[in-house]
Amino acid sequence: MKYPVFVQALALTIVVLIVGLYAGMSLEGSKLDNMNDYYIQSEVTLMDILAFNNLIDTEDVGCETLVKVNLDFMNRAYEEASVLEEYEESGRLKENLDTFHKKYDVLRTFLWINVLKTKEVCEDTEIHTIVYLYNYEEEDLTKKATQNVWSKVLLDVKEEKGDSLFLIPIARDSELGSLEALISEYDIGNYPAIIVNEEYVVTENVTKKNILSLLE
Amino acid sequence: MADFLTGVYLVYSFVGFYFMFLFILIYVQNRKKITSVPKMTKKYPISMVITCYKEGDSVGKAIDNLVNNGYDNLKKIVVVDDCSPDNSFDIIKKYEKKYPGLVMAVQTPKNTGCAAGAKNYGSKFVDTELIGFTDGDSYPEKGALQSVMGFFDDKKVGAVTSTVLVKNRNNLLLRIQAIEYIVIKFTRKLLEFIGSIYVTPGPLAIYRRSAFEKIGRFDERNLTEDIEITWRMLYNGYDVKMSVPSKVYSIAPDKFKPWFRQRVRWNKGGIQCIFKYAKTFGKKGMLGVFVLPFFVFSWLLGVFGLFILLYRIVKSLIVRFLLTTYSVDAHTAILRMEEISLNPSILTFIGLVLLVVSVTYSLIALFSIREKAHHKKPTILTFIIFEFFYLLMYPIILVKSAWELGRGRKTWN
Numbered sequence: 001m002k003y004p005v006f007v008q009a010l011a012l013t014i015v016v017l018i019v020g021l022y023a024g025m026s027l028e029g030s031k032l033d034n035m036n037d038y039y040i041q042s043e044v045t046l047m048d049i050l051a052f053n054n055l056i057d058t059e060d061v062g063c064e065t066l067v068k069v070n071l072d073f074m075n076r077a078y079e080e081a082s083v084l085e086e087y088e089e090s091g092r093l094k095e096n097l098d099t100f101h102k103k104y105d106v107l108r109t110f111l112w113i114n115v116l117k118t119k120e121v122c123e124d125t126e127i128h129t130i131v132y133l134y135n136y137e138e139e140d141l142t143k144k145a146t147q148n149v150w151s152k153v154l155l156d157v158k159e160e161k162g163d164s165l166f167l168i169p170i171a172r173d174s175e176l177g178s179l180e181a182l183i184s185e186y187d188i189g190n191y192p193a194i195i196v197n198e199e200y201v202v203t204e205n206v207t208k209k210n211i212l213s214l215l216e
Numbered sequence: 217m218a219d220f221l222t223g224v225y226l227v228y229s230f231v232g233f234y235f236m237f238l239f240i241l242i243y244v245q246n247r248k249k250i251t252s253v254p255k256m257t258k259k260y261p262i263s264m265v266i267t268c269y270k271e272g273d274s275v276g277k278a279i280d281n282l283v284n285n286g287y288d289n290l291k292k293i294v295v296v297d298d299c300s301p302d303n304s305f306d307i308i309k310k311y312e313k314k315y316p317g318l319v320m321a322v323q324t325p326k327n328t329g330c331a332a333g334a335k336n337y338g339s340k341f342v343d344t345e346l347i348g349f350t351d352g353d354s355y356p357e358k359g360a361l362q363s364v365m366g367f368f369d370d371k372k373v374g375a376v377t378s379t380v381l382v383k384n385r386n387n388l389l390l391r392i393q394a395i396e397y398i399v400i401k402f403t404r405k406l407l408e409f410i411g412s413i414y415v416t417p418g419p420l421a422i423y424r425r426s427a428f429e430k431i432g433r434f435d436e437r438n439l440t441e442d443i444e445i446t447w448r449m450l451y452n453g454y455d456v457k458m459s460v461p462s463k464v465y466s467i468a469p470d471k472f473k474p475w476f477r478q479r480v481r482w483n484k485g486g487i488q489c490i491f492k493y494a495k496t497f498g499k500k501g502m503l504g505v506f507v508l509p510f511f512v513f514s515w516l517l518g519v520f521g522l523f524i525l526l527y528r529i530v531k532s533l534i535v536r537f538l539l540t541t542y543s544v545d546a547h548t549a550i551l552r553m554e555e556i557s558l559n560p561s562i563l564t565f566i567g568l569v570l571l572v573v574s575v576t577y578s579l580i581a582l583f584s585i586r587e588k589a590h591h592k593k594p595t596i597l598t599f600i601i602f603e604f605f606y607l608l609m610y611p612i613i614l615v616k617s618a619w620e621l622g623r624g625r626k627t628w629n
Binding site for chain 2: 005
């Protein structure tokens with residue numbers, strides 16, 4: 001060959017890119033492992049809450065404790081979902097983290113069901129729920145922006161109401177049978193949608209003031 | 217869409233790394249030969265052609281400079297005025313009297329409208345073994361002609377190009393171009409080692425007259441006759457070399473508009489060459505194997521990359537606009553701390569490595585040049601602007617050039 005430098009450059013490029021891609025895949029793989037660890041811990045917490053539910057009829061466990069463990073679980077799931085979101089944004093090479101997202105949606109659906117039970121058992125305790133149903137695979141830029149703004153508004157509401165409010169965001173397009181069954185009775189036509197205290201369905205005019213007024 | 221974009225980024229990274237490594241390897245393997253030139257064994261007789269159009273202010277100095285170049289077998293300096301509307305021809309006539317028997321003042325019968333026309337006209341008055349071309353606003357450094365002579369001992373050599381540098385460096389645009397010219401000249405020399413020099417720039421190029429005439433002189437329909445004639449040299453089996461010690465200082469455009477027009481013209485000429493030589497793709501030695509594919513892929517990747525960049529910018533602006541509007545309507549914060557993510561992806565790292573390699577290459581190019589103390593040296597700030605902003609203009613120029621060519625605009629200005 002007259003100019004072997006062409007092949008040498010090609011070989012060097014392939015080596016550098018393979019090393020780079022391997023490092024990238026390893027990095028993303030380690031993130032998946034992290035998520036798996038988080039998820040296992042969350043599952044354990046959820047099982048613990050379910051066990052608590054079974055103990056509620058006994059004298060040993062009060063509503064205060066039950067609400068607290070549910071809140072702790074909600075906060076934990078929220079923080080882990082935030083980490084998951086960051087990983088999703090930076091993940092490029094490996095299979096994306098859709099499955100984890102679904103798993104967390106299952107956990108949060110469980111949480112919603114559990115909070116509903118807790119509400120029934122602890123009638124005297126002030127418990128509010130806001131379930132935020134959004135589309136995970138949203139391509140429409142206006143709807144994407146709407147979802148982003150609504151989640152900020154709901155965080156504002158959560159900051160105002162503190163521990164009396166359970167804020168549960170769930171991707172409604174996760175194709176979860178339990179979730180579909182839960183929301184079917186609300187007859188929601190448009191998403192994103194917000195279910196306040198299982199009474200009101202909000203699909204427009206979402207402001208902190210409006211949501212707070214529905215919680216009164 | 218994200219997967220498609222990831223694929224696009226990887227393809228761009230591959231191409232970017234490949235060419236960076238190609239040039240760096242060529243440099244590493246040939247670094248001791250970069251500034252060396254073959255020893256002059258014969259003082260080839262040479263005639264120089266200076267073309268001039270509305271360059272009355274500078275052409276006199278250009279003639280003086282060439283006369284005092286120090287090469288004692290310079291037989292003739294043909295100064296061609298392309299029917300300038302100013303007093304250029306009167307000035308040239310004065311210099312003809314100043315240097316009798318050496319300087320010859322000629323004027324084209326009518327304005328040719330392109331440098332190639334004036335060059336071809338001037339070449340008719342030359343009968344020496346070598347013929348050189350320079351512009352009315354270019355100044356070859358002393359010894360520049362002598363340094364190229366040794367290359368012509370090899371009968372396959374049809375043309376020798378030189379180191380073109382920016383003479384005027386008194387504003388930011390000019391200082392950036394000074395860096396650009398240095399990087400271009402460095403790259404051009406590296407291309408010599410793979411037989412792929414693709415241009416013999418107008419400020420100073422020397423041709424073997426027999427080759428120059430055999431291939432049919434400059435193509436007057438091409439906007440960059442200096443690129444086209446080099447491709448034709450390669451097409452006809454001639455070698456093209458570069459003499460790094462032969463420096464020529466040229467006046468670069470000092471304002472944005474003329475700079476942009478010049479670059480559009482260069483690119484239009486390049487595209488014209490692509491179409492003219494399209495059939496040699498993969499054939500005719502390094503012209504079809506490297507030069508032509510290099511031009512074609514640079515153009516395609518540049519334009520496609522620009523559209524991808526525009527798509528991302530427009531999408532991001534729309535999203536930001538919607539978020540701001542909706543946030544204001546909903547009386548909530550436009551941006552929360554939770555939204556700021558500093559979790560880089562693997563593509564960010566690959567991009568950063570590519571950037572480092574690219575900056576390293578430009579720095580090697582900058583440190584490869586030895587200039588006299590009175591020429592302003594590039595500053596770090598100018599280098600940063602060149603590397604991170606100026607180069608981004610290239611794809612825009614490509615699109616504009618294609619647009620103008622598509623609309624049939626093939627004039628010099």
